[in-house]
Amino acid sequence: VEGVHWDPQEARPEQIGAKAVNRNLSDMAAMGLEPRWLLVSAAIPAGTSESVLHEIVLSMQAAAGRFNASLVGGDTSRSPGPLVLDVAVIGPLGSCQPVTRSGAKPGDRILVTGEFGGSALGKHLDFTPRVREGVFLNQHYRPSAMIDVSDGLERDLCRILDASQVGAILEGSCIPVAEAATRLAQRTGKDAIEHALRDGEDFELLFTLSPERARSLLAAADRFFSVTDVGEIGADRARLLRWEGREIPLQGEGFDHQF
């Protein structure tokens, strides 16, 4: 949605198209499934140039094609308001079952791909959805729960905890903080860790694995992609962030998409 997911002053057409597709591919990645077909609908304001629309569609096709998925249908309408793009992604289960948010067990390790925070400085328009990683994890490690971090690490972890009816201790010092989070912190006066925990649109995977599988993954995977152990699912329902010797309650509070 123009003005919600991108700033029309900032984003180029090819970034708009890529983001619309990639954030939905990221949802498939979070279930560990291959995207195959995309349906794209657009509500288009009067006066939108054909060349802009053409660039958006080309970038959507390119983003889908990167994972062997294709645009196969959709719809268009005019919009009396902002440009709105909606993408539905369909994929075959094959031999896989989707990973849900609800299977995290006490004792499971909490792991993440990539780095967190400061996405608003640019990554939110230019990221690689973790489709390959999600499918790899599903096929070889079968996470007990998984989600893509679109609304902030802390909030999306709470979604897994809610769905799985468990607690967690998150180790603040283990969270991979993006360089952009540090840069943004210099502007905002916050700690970089706050941006890593609460900024949205990282589009990384957050998942849980038994300690044995987590060890095996950490030993095997780091040649291929970045995985970090950031905490543990708890036996009780407490939700705590361990940070500089203190234990701070986790907040499920929201991230509001705006650029």
Added chain:
Amino acid sequence: VEGVHWDPQEARPEQIGAKAVNRNLSDMAAMGLEPRWLLVSAAIPAGTSESVLHEIVLSMQAAAGRFNASLVGGDTSRSPGPLVLDVAVIGPLGSCQPVTRSGAKPGDRILVTGEFGGSALGKHLDFTPRVREGVFLNQHYRPSAMIDVSDGLERDLCRILDASQVGAILEGSCIPVAEAATRLAQRTGKDAIEHALRDGEDFELLFTLSPERARSLLAAADRFFSVTDVGEIGADRARLLRWEGREIPLQGEGFDHQF
């Protein structure tokens, strides 16, 4: 799209939800296929009441359930502009092939379900998509081409003619004119036939059949639903409306959805 497909002053929430689903079911009907699964996305303005959203969702579920289809997923976002609802419909082919717009042959009869014109007076918010008729036609009569009339009979016929690379003669006196078209004509000063030809959102089926199959259908079907023969696909590319002794060129010109 609020302000395009419905007037927020006129439409009740349950009409908005039903229309969003039914116009998409009508697209499936046009291919002669059963809808099975619906993905619904909503961009929602701040201040939209939860009870309004609840009624919209309930009416979507009811509209889908009428044809044994279900809402199985989707997405939500906030909207800085109008309420936008997007529906993607998925269905299994089963033993059927989709009917396209491109198979009309010279000599084929042109047929329609239902009546045309004046939909803006109410039908556009409260109609039954011709899913049963479309699937019945596909299974038993295999139309050479089919479309649902959303942008006006004349314009949507031209779409079949474009796709099939043929011409047509439409018999104006045979076109079933809705009572609402006559009522609307009294207000607009136009002929009711103009409304029947050019108003949008009739959501009836327009299809072509060989003369033998058309005869067989007309003899068999009229106990179950309204079917009317309105013209013939031509051997040359001429596109004419026969009306009061004259032959008038058909216009592919557009209908602009606004309520």
